[in-house]
Structure formats: structure tokens, C-alpha cells
Amino acid sequence: MIVETEALGRTFGERTAVDALTFHIAPGEIVGLLGPNGAGKTTTIRMLATLLPASSGTARVCGHDIRDDPDAVRRSIGYVMQQVSPMGYYLLTGREKAEIEASLYHVPRRRVKERAAEVLDLVGLTEHADQLVQEYSGGMQKRLELACGLLHRPELLILDEPTLGLDVQSRHHVWEHIRTLGVAVLLATNYMDEADRLCDRLTIIDHGRTVATGTPAELKEALGVLTLDDVFLAHTGREVS
């Protein structure tokens, strides 16, 4: 298993953000983590990316315990964050950013340039590699982030809202790239069409708990509905919180 969580939990003071969450991801599988805002998606991801310690339970990522061996976990994952402002590197070119991050992922020095060029090519940015990031469109910035998540050939790619705020063309472009990667992906999203198109399996969470899990087809069939939107609303309620 690429990811195996065991009653993973996180509390912030009195509030329980994630409550005894159990799920798994098999090699090569794309698993969607769905839930309304505040359901615990980002908290779960931050625990798996070793940025936030778990309050209870544990998880193994690529066989490494997130508590005992966070460094081994970090070597095995590529983490593409939700909406990183490019301000910190907007004066770098896409290529420079990729090369710097390749070095940070300990890609051997003589292979850094080659590997950066490879991942930029993979997301269709070769033509724009030497442009400053500040000149990139939102979609190009997302693809650059995606490319940088792949530099060290991770076994698991964690994507937090990879197409948030993008236009339809850019979203389809990003999806095409995600589908062809062949690595296991944990995808947190609010877009049901995205989950439907990309994910092999879905876990819907609300208030930090799993409320439904299965393939998109299974989930729709179980409720006799046609769209994932209906599945989502049936499990998480229709009221706006």
C-alpha cells in the first residue's frame, strides 16, 4: 500500500478536525478526498505530508510511519499545495525554480538540469521554461507546481485543489497531465466533475469523518443518482455551513 491510515485524528484545542480517519491508496491509484470546506481535507493532507503531527492514530506512507520517519515520507511524496502565492519566486524562471527544487530533493547534481527539463516537458512548459514565473498564467503556474512535485519521482503525489481558480481549458490541460503520470495520487478537491473524471476511488468526509467511500460508479449506483454532485449532497447535507 502507498498510503494506509489507522484511525488518524487531529484536534485543535476543543475542536476535532479529523476524527479516526481510515483509508488506503494502492500503487498507481488515484484516490479523491472530497468534502465540504472545513471537513478536514487539508488537515489530513498536512498530516500525511508531515507538516502537522497527528493527535491520535497514525499513517504509513510508502511503508514509512509519518511519526517515526518523517524524512523517509518526505522523500517519497510530491506535495502540490493549494494556492501557493508565487510571490516568493516570481523573479525566477520556471526552469530555475525547477532546478532549485530538484537540488532540494537531492537529485544528483549532474542530473539536475536534465531532470528539471524532463518534468517541464511533461507538463508542456518547455517553450516557457525561460520565462519569469510572474509572466505565467494561473494554469501555467499550476502546471509548474505539478512539474516540481514530480522532480524526485515520488511514489505518491499529493494534490490539494490542483485546478482551483482555473478556466475550463486550463483545468482540462492539468487533468490530462495528472492522468498520464502513472503514480499514486491523493487528490483533494471540491470539484465533483474533477473527481469523476480522474479518480479510481473516492472517500467523502464531513466533520472529519468518512461518510462514504467507493468508486464513483459504486457511489452513484448505491443511491440511484446520476451525478456525483447528488452523491455528495446526499452524504454531506444541503445546508450551507
Added chain:
Amino acid sequence: MTQEVLALTRRWVIILFRERLNLLFSVLQPAVWLVFFAGGLSGAVVIDDYIAFALPGVIAFTVVGNSVTAAMPLLFDKETGYLDKLLSMPIRRGSILLSRFVFQVGMNSAQVIVILLIALPLGVRPATGVPGVIGILVTTALLTLAITSAALALACAAPSHGTFFAITGFATLPLLFMSNAFVPVDSMPAWMEPIARANPLTYAIEAMRLLVMEGWGGGVPVALGVLGVASGALLGVGVWQFARQTGQRVA
């Protein structure tokens, strides 16, 4: 770890040279102090060679200003979320801090050399020659370590960049006035002396002033020793705050 520090430092160097105007103004700033401030005051004070006297003060002031801004990238990485991205990578936490020191010591050393070159036509030549210049660079490296550590600690502890700028804006000039940058400690009012003596800046300036105006003597190692202890203590605070911020051991 070397690869990590080099990669992180490369980011700062590329950005530095792409912001050319920023670079130009920060290089020119000390010249304005030296020519107009020290030059302007030189007729009004009893000190013989006031420009030579004020040179270490101008150097210290420049190093302090640069070192405070050294924390800004960390502050912004924290607020934009890029710090989290860095922390999700298999890098040593210490590399993030160390790259700031490496970059800032290099940058400040270059700037100090520029200031010393500007001082040449104004008639100031360090009494200790080239070894003295190396001594000055060692002093400014220690001062950079001290102030950068304090600023990094503040950047980690401050709830927002607004607080960071409010505190550093408030503290920077008083830190200078409460030192011997422009007035010898002996001619300060008696109540001010202990304040100046408690200020690490005073020791950095004292060491540099001896190297510029007199020569190597017992005073230089003593002042550098005090400065070194202060730098070590502030580094400890910086590392502690950074570890608290990132929830990790810094190793």
C-alpha cells in the same frame, strides 16, 4: 546539506540581481551617510577625523539595516505558504536558516568593501591595512549573524508582517543611537553609558573603530569576544523560534 544550502542561496542571488534598482539603492545608501551625515557633522564636533570616526558607525548601521531585511524572505515564505512546501521536502530545517546567513554574510561583506572604497577618496584608510580589512569583515560577519538571528526569530514569532515591520522600524534607529556609532561612550551622559555597554552594536563598532583609527590592540579581541557571545545567544533564540514555528527539531 551543502547542496540544499547552495540551492536555497541560488534563489536569493538570482532574485537579488533581477531587482537591480533595489540593489543600486542599497549599495549607494551608505555613501550618502558617509558624505552628507559624517561629512556634514565633521565641522561641528570636536573629534579630529570625524569621517574616520563615523565610518564604523555607518558600516554597522548598513549591516544592521541589511540584516533586518534578511528575515523578510522567511516572513513572506511563511505567509505565502512556500515555507510549507520547503518543509514538505526532505531537507534539513537548518539549511533554510543557514542559507539566509550565507547569503547575508556574502552580501554584507561586499557592501562593507564598497563602503571602505568610498571612504578612500574621503581620506580614510584603515590604520591596520589589509589584515585590518579582514578584521572588519570578521566583525561585520558576527554582527550579521547576531542581527539576522534576531530578525529571523522575530519573523517566526510575529503574527503578521505588519507586526514585524512595526517592531523593526521602531527598534532599528534607537539601537544605533543607543550605541557608540556617532558619539564615543566616554562623552555620553552617565545614565546612557550602561545602555550603550549592553548594546552588542557598541562592541562591533569598538572593534572596527580600533582597526580603522588605531591598530591591533587588546581592545579588538575583547570587543570581538563580547560580540561573539551576543551573536551565539541571538543565534540560539533564532533557532529556538524557528523550531517552534516549524514544529521540528532544527538539525
